[in-house]
Amino acid sequence: MTRRIRQHVNPLNAPCLAPRDRLKQAVRASREVEVELGCGDGLFVVRRALHQRGGQFIGLDIRTEVLERGRRVVRRLGLTNVMLEAGNFMVDLAQLFPPDSVTRFWINFPDPWFKRRHHNRRWLGASATDALARLLRPGGLLLYQSDVWEPTLAALGLFETHPLLRNTAGEFSFTRPRLAEERTSRELACERRGLRIWRLSFERREAPAW
Numbered sequence: 001m002t003r004r005i006r007q008h009v010n011p012l013n014a015p016c017l018a019p020r021d022r023l024k025q026a027v028r029a030s031r032e033v034e035v036e037l038g039c040g041d042g043l044f045v046v047r048r049a050l051h052q053r054g055g056q057f058i059g060l061d062i063r064t065e066v067l068e069r070g071r072r073v074v075r076r077l078g079l080t081n082v083m084l085e086a087g088n089f090m091v092d093l094a095q096l097f098p099p100d101s102v103t104r105f106w107i108n109f110p111d112p113w114f115k116r117r118h119h120n121r122r123w124l125g126a127s128a129t130d131a132l133a134r135l136l137r138p139g140g141l142l143l144y145q146s147d148v149w150e151p152t153l154a155a156l157g158l159f160e161t162h163p164l165l166r167n168t169a170g171e172f173s174f175t176r177p178r179l180a181e182e183r184t185s186r187e188l189a190c191e192r193r194g195l196r197i198w199r200l201s202f203e204r205r206e207a208p209a210w
């Protein structure tokens with residue numbers, strides 16, 4: 001019998017604490033650390049890990065059952081540099097990693113929660129942006145992509161006005177080239193449907209500009 005995978009989880013009702021000790025340990029033990037926030041099936045992270053065996057790759061998602069697909073692939077390939085774990089960014093984002101430790105954060109196609117009354121379920125806001133900027137190491141990258149314009153514009157505003165972040169494409173600009181050779185499942189679906197994808201790339205500054 002196939003288990004039904006939920007399309008959405010209400011993050012306001014889900015504590016879903018991530019295994020912080022294990023995550024911190026993995027980060028300490030590795031030179032390059034990439035994290036996808038809201039990784040879904042985790043296949044993007046797995047593909048990245050396959051191509052770069054030296055780094056540590058971490059995918060986090062609130063829907064634990066959807067991670068199983070990626071975990072099966074990790075087991076089959078015997079990859080030791082990937083972790084796919086549960087996490088609710090509304091609860092534990094700032095505590096997940098040591099400050100200045102992550103090389104790249106990926107936010108790939110975050111849930112848009114289109115209805116206005118559901119906007120409070122979007123996890124990416126000012127405090128999440130601040131947490132990510134502080135968890136990134138200087139020179140590290142915050143990478144974002146989406147096919148939905150309004151939350152993308154909101155993300156651009158949040159990142160652009162954070163003193164620790166610098167837009168690598170120039171102020172208030174989108175980045176043209178694809179962000180990675182590997183594609184996420186949602187990215188592949190968008191491409192099949194011919195949807196436009198907006199992309200952002202921000203670098204963590206050495207020190208605050210104030």
Ligand SMILES: C[S@@+](CC[C@H](N)C(=O)[O-])C[C@H]1O[C@@H](n2cnc3c(N)ncnc32)[C@H](O)[C@@H]1O
Binds near residue numbers: 041062109185186
């Ligand atoms: C549209 S999917 C994109 C999945 C994948 N990144 C891709 O591009 O194929 C967004 C993912 O974010 C996860 N998500 C939404 N809110 C979250 C939260 N508060 N904490 C953790 N994950 C969350 C959802 O469960 C979902 O898997």
